[in-house]
Amino acid sequence: AFPVLCRILTELKLLGSEVGLVVLSAGVGNDVVGWILLALCVALVNAGSGIVALYVLLTSIAYILFLVYAVRPVFLRILRKSGSIQNGPTQSMVALTVLLVLSSAFFTGIIGVHPIFGAFLVGLICPHDGGFAIKLTEKIEDLVAVFFLPLYFALSGLSTNIGLLDSGITWAYVFAVIVIAFVGKFVGGTIAARLCKMVWRESFTVGVLMSCKGLVELIVLNIGLQAKILSTRTFTIFVVMALVTTFATTPLTTAFYPPWYQKKLAAWKRGEIDWDGNMLSQDTQSIDTDPITTDKHDASEVRKLLVYLRLESLPSLFTFISLLGSEKPVGSVPQVHPSKVVENTEGDQDGTWPLITKRPLQVHGLRMLELTERLSSVMKDTEIEDVSTKDPVVNSFRSFGQLNNLATSGDVEIVPEGSYAHTLAHSASEHGTDMVLLPWSESGSLSETANTTVEHPRQRMLENGPHTSFLASFLSEAPCHAAVFVNNNITSLAQREQEPLSPMKSRHSLRSTHGVSSMPLAPRTHHIFFPFFGGLDDRTALRFVLRLARKSNVTATIVFMDISPNPDSEVVRTPTNVSSKTGPNFPTPSSPETIEQEKSFFASMKDSLPSDLESRVIFETISTTQPLHSTFHRASSEVGLAPKTSGDLIVLGRGRESKINFKSELNTLLSSVGQNSHPGSDVSQVLGDVAHVFIAAGVKASLLVIQGKKE
Numbered sequence: 001a002f003p004v005l006c007r008i009l010t011e012l013k014l015l016g017s018e019v020g021l022v023v024l025s026a027g028v029g030n031d032v033v034g035w036i037l038l039a040l041c042v043a044l045v046n047a048g049s050g051i052v053a054l055y056v057l058l059t060s061i062a063y064i065l066f067l068v069y070a071v072r073p074v075f076l077r078i079l080r081k082s083g084s085i086q087n088g089p090t091q092s093m094v095a096l097t098v099l100l101v102l103s104s105a106f107f108t109g110i111i112g113v114h115p116i117f118g119a120f121l122v123g124l125i126c127p128h129d130g131g132f133a134i135k136l137t138e139k140i141e142d143l144v145a146v147f148f149l150p151l152y153f154a155l156s157g158l159s160t161n162i163g164l165l166d167s168g169i170t171w172a173y174v175f176a177v178i179v180i181a182f183v184g185k186f187v188g189g190t191i192a193a194r195l196c197k198m199v200w201r202e203s204f205t206v207g208v209l210m211s212c213k214g215l216v217e218l219i220v221l222n223i224g225l226q227a228k229i230l231s232t233r234t235f236t237i238f239v240v241m242a243l244v245t246t247f248a249t250t251p252l253t254t255a256f257y258p259p260w261y262q263k264k265l266a267a268w269k270r271g272e273i274d275w276d277g278n279m280l281s282q283d284t285q286s287i288d289t290d291p292i293t294t295d296k297h298d299a300s301e302v303r304k305l306l307v308y309l310r311l312e313s314l315p316s317l318f319t320f321i322s323l324l325g326s327e328k329p330v331g332s333v334p335q336v337h338p339s340k341v342v343e344n345t346e347g348d349q350d351g352t353w354p355l356i357t358k359r360p361l362q363v364h365g366l367r368m369l370e371l372t373e374r375l376s377s378v379m380k381d382t383e384i385e386d387v388s389t390k391d392p393v394v395n396s397f398r399s400f401g402q403l404n405n406l407a408t409s410g411d412v413e414i415v416p417e418g419s420y421a422h423t424l425a426h427s428a429s430e431h432g433t434d435m436v437l438l439p440w441s442e443s444g445s446l447s448e449t450a451n452t453t454v455e456h457p458r459q460r461m462l463e464n465g466p467h468t469s470f471l472a473s474f475l476s477e478a479p480c481h482a483a484v485f486v487n488n489n490i491t492s493l494a495q496r497e498q499e500p501l502s503p504m505k506s507r508h509s510l511r512s513t514h515g516v517s518s519m520p521l522a523p524r525t526h527h528i529f530f531p532f533f534g535g536l537d538d539r540t541a542l543r544f545v546l547r548l549a550r551k552s553n554v555t556a557t558i559v560f561m562d563i564s565p566n567p568d569s570e571v572v573r574t575p576t577n578v579s580s581k582t583g584p585n586f587p588t589p590s591s592p593e594t595i596e597q598e599k600s601f602f603a604s605m606k607d608s609l610p611s612d613l614e615s616r617v618i619f620e621t622i623s624t625t626q627p628l629h630s631t632f633h634r635a636s637s638e639v640g641l642a643p644k645t646s647g648d649l650i651v652l653g654r655g656r657e658s659k660i661n662f663k664s665e666l667n668t669l670l671s672s673v674g675q676n677s678h679p680g681s682d683v684s685q686v687l688g689d690v691a692h693v694f695i696a697a698g699v700k701a702s703l704l705v706i707q708g709k710k711e
Helices: 002-011 018-046 050-082 091-110 115-125 129-159 168-195 200-210 215-226 232-247 249-256 259-269 291-297 311-322 375-382 384-390 392-403 417-430 457-462 466-477 536-548 595-607 627-636 663-672 682-687 689-697
Strands: 304-308 362-370 407-415 435-439 481-486 526-532 554-563 617-624 649-653 702-707
Touching: 002 018, 002 200, 002 215, 002 249, 002 375, 018 050, 018 115, 018 200, 018 215, 050 091, 050 115, 091 115, 091 129, 129 215, 129 232, 129 375, 129 384, 168 200, 168 232, 200 249, 200 259, 215 232, 232 249, 304 311, 304 417, 311 392, 311 435, 311 481, 311 702, 362 392, 362 417, 375 384, 375 407, 384 392, 384 407, 392 407, 407 417, 417 435, 417 466, 435 466, 466 481, 466 682, 481 536, 481 682, 526 536, 526 627, 536 554, 536 595, 536 649, 536 702, 554 595, 554 627, 595 617, 617 627, 627 689, 649 689, 682 689, 689 702
Parallel strands: 304 362, 304 435, 362 407, 435 481, 526 554, 526 649, 554 617, 649 702
Antiparallel strands: 481 702
């Protein structure tokens, strides 16, 4: 029941859990043992005497040895010679594999074992190196799933006669078979799991999942019916048992292992809570500490960064992450040819060089692929380590980190689209991440393939889509700081825009820009604009801006938006006890920071600015009654002024604690840039009203929207 188990575990979001790994591993071993016992059973039934049965058994063993030691080496040599292992199976290799399957099935049928056992043996000798088995499955699974599998189920249905269950004693047998089949697997799986130090609920869940039946069960029953081991009535009883136990797996698993218990158990195993759910005491801090000083220095440094890798966003992500790398390779020295090394070189006589004293930023990349209903997708998940090692996106990310003085690592996760947010949050908690960086999708889709045929890409970015829902779900459960990066041509190479074609009288055709080299940028500079409104998200964003400004090619303008208390203004700060539902739909905090505290924090960050940043970072204060208009016009005068640079950046806080009602200003600005206002737009809910305006207006700068970790 391996495919059925994978689908059930996927729907219940248990595929990557300890329970899921144990059940799948046991299921694979169970299937292998079951096939061997089935072959022996059929051989004994078809044999007329003990000598014939021994002959069939010995012939089967000899054939297995022949496949393993004679056929498999030759098969592997042919595959390597044709490049099928490295690049996937060619048409001729697919034909050769199918020929081996049919020939092996024919031979095992001739010697008295069922033909399906021969096909199973060829599947065992197929290599998994280079993902050959997965790529082969991708080529033939559609034909099998669409044509052969329905025929097999139809055959099983025709062989099933519910009308034979026509008496009370027969239904008593049905009930007894169901109970025995379930109890046998449930008790055995539960006891084995408990002996392996799993808790009782986990053990019960393993027992329930092990009682699941699937396609293998129907195959075995059909073989038994064809071999006349089972009568039609007995066959029907077992089919009913297989259906009942399979249908009962999902509700029983949900009852024994609900999501709330999974979260509690994970927190208990991490040592965050005790068994009763009480939080374990942490190192307490002094209560008398100055809140401004504490807020300024507490967890202000980002040492571990988790990046959600998307193929279409790699160039812009690489450019942005390079701003977080060190200025020069730490500890680098001029190299000398080994034959010319003398005793008084900077390195030691044994060829070693000074150790790196500054710890680089640790960046972990996570690429998530969708787990579909295809068997090849499930096979990829079972071989996830090999997939992660050879994934081109992850390998490009690792190489990029080595060239930019970053300690990089990467993984691939194959999960359903509905589990993307949970998987990303779990990975952030597992790696102890300080911040998660997520790219915004230009097409609104979770698909990694860039859609170059999308009309009105800016409008598509503002529409609700799966990617927007994924970001909203992750931000609601983010265990650390989070940043959403909206790219607008921030890159290390100049982007050459192609002029639109127009009819004109000419004897010459326009030269295509395809293949034209882009000249590297001379001034690889970036300018950052950051409006400070106050709140946890803005304070986190301010610290991060100063972190980016450490690079010598980065300048920054930080503006405190001081909203004048004008009661006649359409944009005012809402009272403390009133929840503002416009813009980002966030609840009002119970103890918000006052305006004076925000000014004190802003002033403290300005006064503590390092001397090497004073020439590149400026702090300003703007008093206004229309903060959204002022922010938009101030940003327009700051960014996009030097098109030959590497791209400018606008940093914004997500504004969960914002006390500002942007409704009237938002509608006015969206109308001025030719965009319809959508009060319930997911862009405003996810990124905030300020980011919504910048995206709709097409400001010539990329956006970075930061959400601080909940205190």
